[in-house]
Amino acid sequence: MGGRRLAVIGAGYVGLTVAACFAHLGHRVRCIECDGAKALSLARGRVPVAEPGLEALWRRHLADGSLSVCQRAEEGLPGAEVVFLCVGTPPAPGGEADLSQVWQAAEDVARALPAGARPVVAIKSTVPPGTARRLQETLRCLRPDLGLAVASNPEFLREGCALADFLRPTRIVIGADDEEAAAVLEELYRPLGAPVVRCRPDSAELAKYACNAFLAARISFVNEMAELAEAVGADVTEVAAVMGLDPRIGPAYLEAGLGWGGSCLPKDLRALLALARHHDVPVPLLEGVARTNTRQVARLLERLAGLVGPLSGKRFCLWGLAFKPGCDDTRDSPAMALGRALQEAGAEVWAYDPLAWAPDFVVHRDPYRAAEGAEALVLATAWPELSAVDWGRLRSLVRRPLVLDARNGLDGEAARRAGFVYLAVGRSPAGEPATAPVEG
Numbered sequence: 001m002g003g004r005r006l007a008v009i010g011a012g013y014v015g016l017t018v019a020a021c022f023a024h025l026g027h028r029v030r031c032i033e034c035d036g037a038k039a040l041s042l043a044r045g046r047v048p049v050a051e052p053g054l055e056a057l058w059r060r061h062l063a064d065g066s067l068s069v070c071q072r073a074e075e076g077l078p079g080a081e082v083v084f085l086c087v088g089t090p091p092a093p094g095g096e097a098d099l100s101q102v103w104q105a106a107e108d109v110a111r112a113l114p115a116g117a118r119p120v121v122a123i124k125s126t127v128p129p130g131t132a133r134r135l136q137e138t139l140r141c142l143r144p145d146l147g148l149a150v151a152s153n154p155e156f157l158r159e160g161c162a163l164a165d166f167l168r169p170t171r172i173v174i175g176a177d178d179e180e181a182a183a184v185l186e187e188l189y190r191p192l193g194a195p196v197v198r199c200r201p202d203s204a205e206l207a208k209y210a211c212n213a214f215l216a217a218r219i220s221f222v223n224e225m226a227e228l229a230e231a232v233g234a235d236v237t238e239v240a241a242v243m244g245l246d247p248r249i250g251p252a253y254l255e256a257g258l259g260w261g262g263s264c265l266p267k268d269l270r271a272l273l274a275l276a277r278h279h280d281v282p283v284p285l286l287e288g289v290a291r292t293n294t295r296q297v298a299r300l301l302e303r304l305a306g307l308v309g310p311l312s313g314k315r316f317c318l319w320g321l322a323f324k325p326g327c328d329d330t331r332d333s334p335a336m337a338l339g340r341a342l343q344e345a346g347a348e349v350w351a352y353d354p355l356a357w358a359p360d361f362v363v364h365r366d367p368y369r370a371a372e373g374a375e376a377l378v379l380a381t382a383w384p385e386l387s388a389v390d391w392g393r394l395r396s397l398v399r400r401p402l403v404l405d406a407r408n409g410l411d412g413e414a415a416r417r418a419g420f421v422y423l424a425v426g427r428s429p430a431g432e433p434a435t436a437p438v439e440g
């Protein structure tokens with residue numbers, strides 16, 4: 001078997017994808033996962049996340065022997081030429097990235113590498129600028145006998161299309177001071193044919209945060225346009241279409257709705273704000289991006305209360321729990337925030353999601369069952385199958401024919417034809433200005 005010997009520490013979305021894809025590219029990969037139950041399930045070929053194609057790829061390479069999983073670094077690290085750190089970096093209480101998993105992994109690396117080992121340690125986790133340099137120093141102190149080189153190699157994959165994103169990346173970022181380490185990483189990624197940006201480790205680390213903050217900013221921007229569109233009688237989807245056709249702007253991340261969420265954008269923006277505070281750098285634009293996002297759930301609740309009166313004691317149907325369609329991840333999901341806010345207001349929540357589950361709510365796998373007795377239906381995650389629901393059938397199930405399309409993902413005309421009051425985000429039904437134009 002050819003290829004390099006690689007180790008991947010941490011088997012979350014990123015680690016699993018990195019491990020399976022490098023095995024697919026012909027390398028021999030050992031995946032180290034400290035959670036015993038997870039490691040056992042992975043060794044049996046069961047992948048604990050709903051990521052299209054990942055389990056099949058994982059099983060294929062377990063079977064051909066190019067991929068294996070273990071729980072202890074001592075088993076997985078010896079012989080590795082490159083070690084990818086793919087551990088979690090959740091937010092600490094102050095918003096900054098909690099790097100305890102990174103430092104634990106560093107101790108594991110220092111403890112488990114045999115004498116004479118010289119692997120490249122590549123940080124794939126999203127970490128604040130300075131972390132790669134600190135890791136380099138830490139490893140040098142712990143194991144002065146080894147010639148370890150640390151590089152920052154941030155990952156840009158998206159959940160729901162992780163394999164395609166990894167195997168057809170838009171760019172590979174390699175932040176390394178050590179020329180040899182950078183060359184080893186560049187060679188690993190060469191078959192993917194993507195442009196490679198070689199830079200300082202700190203630039204690579206900041207660039208990852210900058211990308212996520214910019215994506216969040218686009219969504220917050222279009223959500224502000226949505227509120228203005230509602231006020232003046234415009235349609236934000238038409239506004240976004242015009243913006244998106246400008247090549248300087250592009251169409252991605254211009255969907256108005258309940259706001260951004262998930263395991264990355266919220267925590268990374270919080271970490272960036274904490275970084276700015278730490279360095280005393282004013283970032284009013286970034287602060288606004290976060291504030292506007294928080295407003296979206298509150299705005300929807302206000303709209304609901306304006307339509308049905310007090311929310312307490314009423315049942316609402318929440319279509320969607322995952323932070324976006326195509327995955328089962330509910331971390332920092334706006335849909336979950338809305339569900340919890342409804343419960344805090346005394347309402348009962350029946351939810352539908354084809355993949356995600358949450359112990360907080362009554363969750364159905366059938367959108368019609370979740371709609372029974374509902375005071376209003378709310379689309380909180382734009383699952384594509386919901387664009388073709390049977391509105392006639394729903395009409396006979398709900399208590400009140402009211403739908404709030406918080407993702408602009410439903411067939412509003414069909415809903416109206418079936419007798420529903422249909423309201424979307426940033427799209428006033430009449431096309432009439434809701435307020436008199438401002439002159440002067």
Ligand SMILES: NC(=O)c1ccc[n+]([C@@H]2O[C@H](COP(=O)([O-])OP(=O)(O)OC[C@H]3O[C@@H](n4cnc5c(N)ncnc54)[C@H](O)[C@@H]3O)[C@@H](O)[C@H]2O)c1
Nearest residue numbers: 010011012013014032033034087088089101105125126155
């Ligand atoms: N999820 C995404 O879409 C995505 C995309 C790009 C970047 N990232 C970044 O990549 C990193 C990982 O994200 P994730 O979603 O895969 O995280 P995750 O929390 O789902 O997975 C991390 C895994 O690492 C394991 N782990 C922690 N310490 C370990 C150790 N010392 N030894 C072995 N295993 C250990 C944990 O048990 C867990 O299974 C984060 O920094 C994240 O911000 C995530």
